[in-house]
Amino acid sequence: MDSIPILKIGSALLVTIQVDMHDQLATRLQDDLTEKIVQHRARGVLIDISALEIVDSFIGRMLANIANVSRLLDADTVVVGMRPEVAITLVELGLGLPGVKTALNAERGLALIGGVSAAGEAADDADDD
Amino acid sequence: MADSDKDQALVRLFTQRESEILAEWVSTLNLGETKMTLQEAESQGRAVLHALGKAVAHGNHGDMRSAEYADVRDVLHAFSRNRALQGFSPTETATFILSLKRGLLGQIRKAAQSEDAFDLLWRVNQLIDQLGLFTVETYQKTREELIARQSKEIEELSTPVVKLWDGIVALPLIGTLDSGRTQVVMQNLLETIVQTEAEIAIIDITGVPMVDTLTAQHLLKTVSAARLMGADCIISGIRPQIAQTIVQLGVELNVVSKATLADALALALKRTGRVVSKLKAKSLPALQEPAAEARG
Numbered sequence: 001m002d003s004i005p006i007l008k009i010g011s012a013l014l015v016t017i018q019v020d021m022h023d024q025l026a027t028r029l030q031d032d033l034t035e036k037i038v039q040h041r042a043r044g045v046l047i048d049i050s051a052l053e054i055v056d057s058f059i060g061r062m063l064a065n066i067a068n069v070s071r072l073l074d075a076d077t078v079v080v081g082m083r084p085e086v087a088i089t090l091v092e093l094g095l096g097l098p099g100v101k102t103a104l105n106a107e108r109g110l111a112l113i114g115g116v117s118a119a120g121e122a123a124d125d126a127d128d129d
Numbered sequence: 130m131a132d133s134d135k136d137q138a139l140v141r142l143f144t145q146r147e148s149e150i151l152a153e154w155v156s157t158l159n160l161g162e163t164k165m166t167l168q169e170a171e172s173q174g175r176a177v178l179h180a181l182g183k184a185v186a187h188g189n190h191g192d193m194r195s196a197e198y199a200d201v202r203d204v205l206h207a208f209s210r211n212r213a214l215q216g217f218s219p220t221e222t223a224t225f226i227l228s229l230k231r232g233l234l235g236q237i238r239k240a241a242q243s244e245d246a247f248d249l250l251w252r253v254n255q256l257i258d259q260l261g262l263f264t265v266e267t268y269q270k271t272r273e274e275l276i277a278r279q280s281k282e283i284e285e286l287s288t289p290v291v292k293l294w295d296g297i298v299a300l301p302l303i304g305t306l307d308s309g310r311t312q313v314v315m316q317n318l319l320e321t322i323v324q325t326e327a328e329i330a331i332i333d334i335t336g337v338p339m340v341d342t343l344t345a346q347h348l349l350k351t352v353s354a355a356r357l358m359g360a361d362c363i364i365s366g367i368r369p370q371i372a373q374t375i376v377q378l379g380v381e382l383n384v385v386s387k388a389t390l391a392d393a394l395a396l397a398l399k400r401t402g403r404v405v406s407k408l409k410a411k412s413l414p415a416l417q418e419p420a421a422e423a424r425g
Contacts, residue, residue: 080359084319087354096353103359104326 004029006036012044012113013037013075014106018051026062033066037073044113045070048106050081060095067100076101080109138249143182146236151178154232158225170225173208177229180204181260193259202263209264213271226264230257288314290321297397298327299390303336311347315354322360329397330355333390335366345380352384361385361400365393 004025007014013036015029033045047063067077078101082090090097103109143150155170180200187197205226212222233253237246288310293299300318304310318330332351337344352362364386367375375382387393398405 079357082358084316084323084354084358087319087357088315090357091350091354097357102357104322104328105359108328108359 003032006032008036008040008042009046009110010114011040011042012046012110013040013042014046014048016048016051020054021052021059021062023058026059030062030066030069034069034073037070037075042075045075045077046106046109046113047077047079048081048109049079049086050083050105052086053083055086055089057093057095060090060093060097063100064095064097067097071099076113078103078109078112080104080106138245139252140182140186142233142236142240142249143178143185146240147175147178147182150229150232150236151175152232153235154178154229157228157231165225173225174229176204177201177208177226177260181256185256193263201260205260205264206267209267210271213268214275219265219268222268223261223265227257227261229260230254233257284310284313288317290317292321292325292327293331293394294398294401294403296326296328296401297331297394298322298325298329299331299333299394301333301336301390305339306337306344306347308343308347311351315351318351319354319358322355322358327360328401329361329363331363331365331390331393331397333366333393334364334371335368335390337371340367340371340375342378342380345375345378345382349382349384363387363393363396365390 002019002025004015004017004019007016013033015033019025036042037045045066047066052059063079070077077099079097080103082102101112103112151171151174154174155167158165158170180203184197184201192198193202208225209222230253234250237249237253288300288302290298290300298318298321300314302314306314318332321327322330332348334340334348340348348364352364355362362384364382364384366389367386385396387396395405
């Protein structure tokens with residue numbers, strides 16, 4: 001069974017989704033990622049979905065699940081590079097992904113994770129004003 | 130007189146007297162008041178008469194929708210469509226076709242014997258009425274197409290996304306927000322966010338005349354979609370009246386909002402780590418010499 005590679009960059013994990021996600025692949029990714037976070041004691045997870053063209057409610061929920069699981073394991077999740085069509089679809093599905101941080105591209109996403117690990121909760125407070 | 134004989138009389142009228150009919154028809158048109166030239170009128174009239182003559186020769190001249198009248202319909206369709214696009218009035222368009230009556234009736238008076246004149250008149254009348262109705266219908270349809278196209282253009286024109294600064298875009302909304310427009314607005318905004326790599330999008334609703342629950346929902350959807358792509362949204366330009374309405378409706382606008390676009394821009398600059406400060410009077414670049422002297 002094929003799987004999605006998970007790369008370690010500093011204290012963050014990088015996941016790049018470049019194939020069409022089917023449900024089995026999504027579940028597998030969720031399991032792998034959880035293990036890797038614990039194994040590497042990662043502080044951040046960066047999920048790049050710039051190549052993802054089609055989403056359904058399952059993928060949307062998977063992203064939210066990954067974010068929730070990561071938070072329990074003390075790692076921040078940033079979803080980067082979402083395409084406009086994908087964003088519209090998720091909003092129409094009612095999946096606003098409230099707990100998930102987002103960034104426009106991988107570079108900014110990494111900066112966000114770096115900032116979070118350096119400043120701790122300060123970044124969260126800044127988002128709320 | 131049998132039906133076929135009456136048909137023959139009508140067919141003869143068209144085949145033998147086409148040029149006379151045309152001449153009388155064109156002469157009754159009040160060309161001075163329209164934008165049409167004599168040549169245009171003649172060539173269009175000839176095309177109509179020609180197609181009509183052929184259709185009548187095939188019989189079945191009571192029904193415009195029959196297959197024999199396909200040519201007539203094509204000619205009239207093109208004619209009426211052109212008129213509508215060129216901005217002729219419905220009266221001008223319909224009068225052209227209705228004037229054919231004068232030409233035909235004149236020829237009937239000269240040609241027909243008294244007893245079958247009435248039958249012929251009746252048939253010609255029916256025919257012309259149908260032609261007239263068809264023309265007006267096509268005219269109306271073309272105008273409606275024109276209006277639909279224009280409203281679509283307005284829709285696209287009225288939702289520009291402007292770049293205010295590096296990483297800051299603004300979307301000045303003007304007019305009411307319905308579902309169809311929100312879709313266009315959202316698409317435009319999100320695509321611009323990708324192109325300009327904007328971190329902050331300001332949605333200015335100064336030009337939105339009213340906000341109801343549906344509009345608020347559309348706004349929130351746009352904000353959520355932008356957030357999913359990694360851009361923060363600020364809503365600005367909520368007018369006092371609208372602010373009251375939103376509160377009275379009980380709508381929760383869980384987004385950062387500012388009273389004016391200027392405030393929103395100031396906040397956006399601050400968030401992206403920029404400072405706007407005032408220069409000292411001496412180092413101000415002068416826009417106009419006299420004004421600078423007066424101040425100094």
